[in-house]
Amino acid sequence: MSVTEKNETLSVISERHAVKKYEKGFVLPEADLNAILTAASEAPSSWNLQHWRFLVIESEADKAKLLPIAYGQTQVVDSSVTIAVLGDLEANRNTFIYDQAVEAGALPAEVRDALVGQINGAYQSPQIARDEAIRNASFASQNIMLAARSLGYDTCPMGGYNPQQLIEAFNIPARFVPTLLITVGKAAEPARPSGRFPLSEVVVKGSF
Ligand SMILES: Cc1cc2nc3c(=O)[nH]c(=O)nc-3n(C[C@H](O)[C@H](O)[C@H](O)COP(=O)(O)O)c2cc1C
Incomplete structure (x- = not known):
């Protein structure tokens, strides 16, 4: 079997693991948090509808609530x-993302209109809306974990939480479905x- 030498990206992927013990009190610099969230928002998404919101829980009071x-x-x-x-269950509302391209002459208006029709047709199905929300938000999640690792931080993806209680405690609108919690910090x-x-x-x- 041939062994390919790992470049930086492959090394970051291999080094990411689910870290559960963190340096308590370590404050993540705002610039690093923003770099991680920017990487999240650079994930691919179906029709570029960007089916995600990132709820950042960082105050001691909110952590205790969580x-x-x-x-x-x-x-x-x-x-x-x-x-x-x-995940955004109503990502078909995000088709305004195409308007700028139409105005810039990069996308014919008829193509935009055809896409919008196709998307709204697909979103008649709640199953499709939910599948798309979870599928696409998951790419953003992976970007969060890899970006954090590349900056020297560690993460733990967590499905172990009560989604209904999360929704109620943090006033999450019905439009959004919780997909994953990801802790970020300095590993202890x-x-x-x-x-x-x-x-x-x-x-x-x-x-x-
Ligand atoms: C969807 C999902 C849910 C997970 N839920 C939890 C969790 O609630 N608590 C936890 O400690 N780890 C959780 N994990 C971490 C996994 O246990 C971990 O990724 C897996 O054992 C592989 O280990 P590694 O990521 O360190 O390589 C979850 C991972 C995923 C992808």
Whole structure:
């Protein structure tokens, strides 16, 4: 088997692990948080509808409110911030993103109108709206974790929380579905070792 040498991107991917112990009290510089959130918003999305909102939970009071919602997982109080990645169930309302391109002459108005019709048609299905919200928000989540690692921070993705309680505690509008909590901070202890299945078990070439 040939071994490809890891470049910086591949190294960051390999170094990302779910860190649960953080340096308590470490304040994430605003510029770094913004770089991480910018990377999140640079994720790809279906029709470029950018199906995400990032709820940043960083005050001590909000962290304390989050702790029972996250079933007592202490990384939400020990890390610098927790980002709740929300998916947009009404992302078909974001088609105004095309208007600038139309005005700049980069996109014919008929193409924009056809796209908008196609999108609104698809969004008649609540299942599609939900699938799209979760699928696309997940790309933003991965960007958060990789961007944070590339800046020397660590993260823990968390599905272990009560979404209804999160919605109520942080006034999340019905338009948005919580997809994932991600803690971000300075690691105090490395993540527990985690194995991966070999490619021979997870890759199917051609067809099953
Ligand atoms: C969708 C999702 C939900 C997760 N939920 C939790 C969680 O609630 N608490 C936790 O400590 N880790 C959680 N994890 C982290 C996983 O346990 C971890 O990613 C996995 O064991 C692989 O370890 P590694 O990321 O350190 O390589 C979650 C990961 C994902 C992707």
